Amino acid sequence: MEAVVQEQAVEAVARRRPARVSLEAFTFMSPTMLLVTLFFFVPVLLLLWISLTNLSSNTFGNPLCVGGAREVCEALGIRAGGVEFVGLSNYRRLFADRFFPKILRNTLFYVFSTLALFNVGLALVLALLTTHIERRVGFLFRAIWLLPRITPSVIYIMMWKRIAADAPFGILNQFLMPVGVEPRFWLKEAPWLFVIVTNGFVGASFGMLIFSSAIESIPRDYIMAAKVDGATTLQIIRTIIIPLIKWPLLFVTTYQTLSLLASFEYILLLTNGGPGLYRTEVWSLTAYHRALQTYFGNNQWGYGAAWGFVLVVIGIIFSVIYLRVFRFNELVQEPKIDAL
Amino acid sequence: MAVWVETERASGLSRRVRSSLAYVLLVISVVPILVGYAWLLIATFSYRTEGLLPKDAEGNVGGWTLANWAFVTDPLIWRVTLNSLLIALAMVVGVGLASSLAGYALSRMNFAGRRGVLSMTLILHAFPSVTLLISIFFVLQAISALPGIGDIFGYNTVGGVALVMVSLDLPLGIWLMKGFFDNISWDMERAALIDGASRFRVWWEIIMPQIRPGLAALAVFTFLTGWSAYLIPATFTIGTKVSNLPVYINYLMSETSPTNWNQIAAVGLFQMIPILVFFFFTQEKLLNIYSGGTKGGV
Numbered sequence: 001m002e003a004v005v006q007e008q009a010v011e012a013v014a015r016r017r018p019a020r021v022s023l024e025a026f027t028f029m030s031p032t033m034l035l036v037t038l039f040f041f042v043p044v045l046l047l048l049w050i051s052l053t054n055l056s057s058n059t060f061g062n063p064l065c066v067g068g069a070r071e072v073c074e075a076l077g078i079r080a081g082g083v084e085f086v087g088l089s090n091y092r093r094l095f096a097d098r099f100f101p102k103i104l105r106n107t108l109f110y111v112f113s114t115l116a117l118f119n120v121g122l123a124l125v126l127a128l129l130t131t132h133i134e135r136r137v138g139f140l141f142r143a144i145w146l147l148p149r150i151t152p153s154v155i156y157i158m159m160w161k162r163i164a165a166d167a168p169f170g171i172l173n174q175f176l177m178p179v180g181v182e183p184r185f186w187l188k189e190a191p192w193l194f195v196i197v198t199n200g201f202v203g204a205s206f207g208m209l210i211f212s213s214a215i216e217s218i219p220r221d222y223i224m225a226a227k228v229d230g231a232t233t234l235q236i237i238r239t240i241i242i243p244l245i246k247w248p249l250l251f252v253t254t255y256q257t258l259s260l261l262a263s264f265e266y267i268l269l270l271t272n273g274g275p276g277l278y279r280t281e282v283w284s285l286t287a288y289h290r291a292l293q294t295y296f297g298n299n300q301w302g303y304g305a306a307w308g309f310v311l312v313v314i315g316i317i318f319s320v321i322y323l324r325v326f327r328f329n330e331l332v333q334e335p336k337i338d339a340l
Numbered sequence: 341m342a343v344w345v346e347t348e349r350a351s352g353l354s355r356r357v358r359s360s361l362a363y364v365l366l367v368i369s370v371v372p373i374l375v376g377y378a379w380l381l382i383a384t385f386s387y388r389t390e391g392l393l394p395k396d397a398e399g400n401v402g403g404w405t406l407a408n409w410a411f412v413t414d415p416l417i418w419r420v421t422l423n424s425l426l427i428a429l430a431m432v433v434g435v436g437l438a439s440s441l442a443g444y445a446l447s448r449m450n451f452a453g454r455r456g457v458l459s460m461t462l463i464l465h466a467f468p469s470v471t472l473l474i475s476i477f478f479v480l481q482a483i484s485a486l487p488g489i490g491d492i493f494g495y496n497t498v499g500g501v502a503l504v505m506v507s508l509d510l511p512l513g514i515w516l517m518k519g520f521f522d523n524i525s526w527d528m529e530r531a532a533l534i535d536g537a538s539r540f541r542v543w544w545e546i547i548m549p550q551i552r553p554g555l556a557a558l559a560v561f562t563f564l565t566g567w568s569a570y571l572i573p574a575t576f577t578i579g580t581k582v583s584n585l586p587v588y589i590n591y592l593m594s595e596t597s598p599t600n601w602n603q604i605a606a607v608g609l610f611q612m613i614p615i616l617v618f619f620f621f622t623q624e625k626l627l628n629i630y631s632g633g634t635k636g637g638v
Contacts, residue, residue: 024540028539038479040472047475050478132362134359143623150626151568154565158593159379163379168390173388190491209627217410233358255466259468264472301477315471316467321464
């Protein structure tokens with residue numbers, strides 16, 4: 001009886017609340033909605049739009065002042081410039097670009113070798129090693145591995161430039177000379193090695209942290225039982241640990257694929273796509289170069305946006321896959337407080 | 341205690357061999373990191389360096405000097421430092437405030453579109469926002485055209501850079517904050533609400549004090565992100581008046597010839613000071629947040 005009364009009371013509250021709650025929730029959400037709209041939603045649509053125009057330094061104007069809108073812009077005193085709607089021609093130009101095959105190859109090579117060697121491979125090794133030893137020492141090593149990530153990119157790259165510098169300044173040369181390796185300008189001779197290593201040393205810590213907490217949560221009995229049965233360390237890793245951290249492995253792999261595909265800050269600072277023509281130029285860096293950083297002062301926003309928007313589409317597809325694969329529904333519980 | 345190795349039966353010797361192998365491998369793995377820092381430290385206080393060796397003008401080992409720190413008397417360095425600090429503080433306040441408001445609503449309120457906003461947060465958290473820089477350029481241009489606001493938050497202003505950086509880090513902040521709120525018992529809050537307190541008062545007076553450790557962790561994280569930022573300030577500012585420390589350091593590195601590496605190293609170490617202090621005192625929190633930021637997403 002009491003329960004029924006209470007239930008009715010709760011229902012009454014629930015009936016009364018929605019409108020007020022929505023208004024309150026709206027107030028709480030408004031700063032976020034404003035910023036997310038300005039810097040995520042509008043930019044995604046604007047990027048698509050710009051990629052369909054010929055916007056460049058020569059035609060600079062408001063990208064929205066196209067076609068019939070031009071007169072409106074002129075009436076309002078907004079600079080229209082020579083912006084024209086050009087349909088898919090930026091995309092056609094992209095695929096016909098002389099350097100397209102090279103940039104595509106570079107991108108795939110960069111993403112998958114960094115991923116395999118460092119962001120997943122080394123990350124897993126580090127997680128296994130740091131959970132293998134004394135807990136406090138393992139923690140210390142993980143903390144050291146976090147340093148590249150929190151070091152400002154400019155300073156981090158400065159260190160690597162000195163490591164890979166020409167004789168007599170290069171640190172690597174100094175280390176290799178005693179074992180009889182000729183001094184070299186490593187960054188020029190093996191740019192890919194350093195692009196992958198610099199990114200990998202930052203990227204590995206993410207997987208390392210996630211894998212180590214996953215390994216630490218494996219029940220000890222499983223491993224004990226295997227040991228009692230005489231399993232070797234390798235067997236334990238392969239048949240117990242790896243299958244049990246399958247989800248974190250999958251998560252880090254997909255998440256880091258996307259991060260690597262889109263990020264270019266370290267390459268920009270280290271080689272800026274060189275040495276030479278497009279030696280280490282990757283897709284996202286091409287978008288940036290074309291649109292925002294050109295040597296001749298001719299920013300081709302329209303063409304760069306086409307390169308960028310392809311990545312946006314891939315990014316959206318990946319992000320939606322996370323939601324589906326990583327069981328989003330389980331993460332969204334009903335909020336309790338509104339029931340009072 | 342090691343997590344997954346030792347058993348009562350494992351023989352002492354083979355265990356010791358195996359775990360010392362692990363130590364050796366780990367020590368080798370951190371050599372490049374430590375070498376990089378060693379160079380920074382040595383270069384800062386020496387005339388020039390060859391490899392890790394400090395050299396004086398004649399090429400002899402030695403040449404320790406404080407001359408590289410002469411930059412501290414340059415007013416420009418303090419200007420860019422102030423800009424860096426402003427961006428970092430804007431990140432702390434902006435991300436902290438906006439994401440704790442939104443995180444609270446998502447954790448405690450049932451409103452139309454809640455599920456949508458939550459999945460949006462997750463998607464944006466995974467979404468590579470650097471791909472949007474091209475069009476954000478035009479958004480900032482548009483803000484520049486607004487009277488008053490444009491001078492503070494437009495293109496080529498410290499405020500504009502801060503605004504973009506706050507926005508791009510919001511999804512992570514919201515996701516973390518929602519997690520912190522979810523872990524707090526709602527009894528006190530419920531009592532206050534039944535007594536007629538407003539949601540806003542409950543949020544500010546009852547809930548926020550309870551998540552102070554979480555807020556502190558987020559603050560450290562956002563401060564470091566803002567303080568170290570290179571790409572966004574470099575893309576949306578022109579000239580040294582509005583640039584921050586990393587942009588200025590990169591300018592010194594690429595635009596001066598011959599590059600005075602040792603002086604630049606000193607500026608770099610100068611920038612590293614707050615980072616190393618935070619790192620030293622908050623490692624544990626940082627380790628948690630760098631992986632915890634995704635814990636919700638896993």
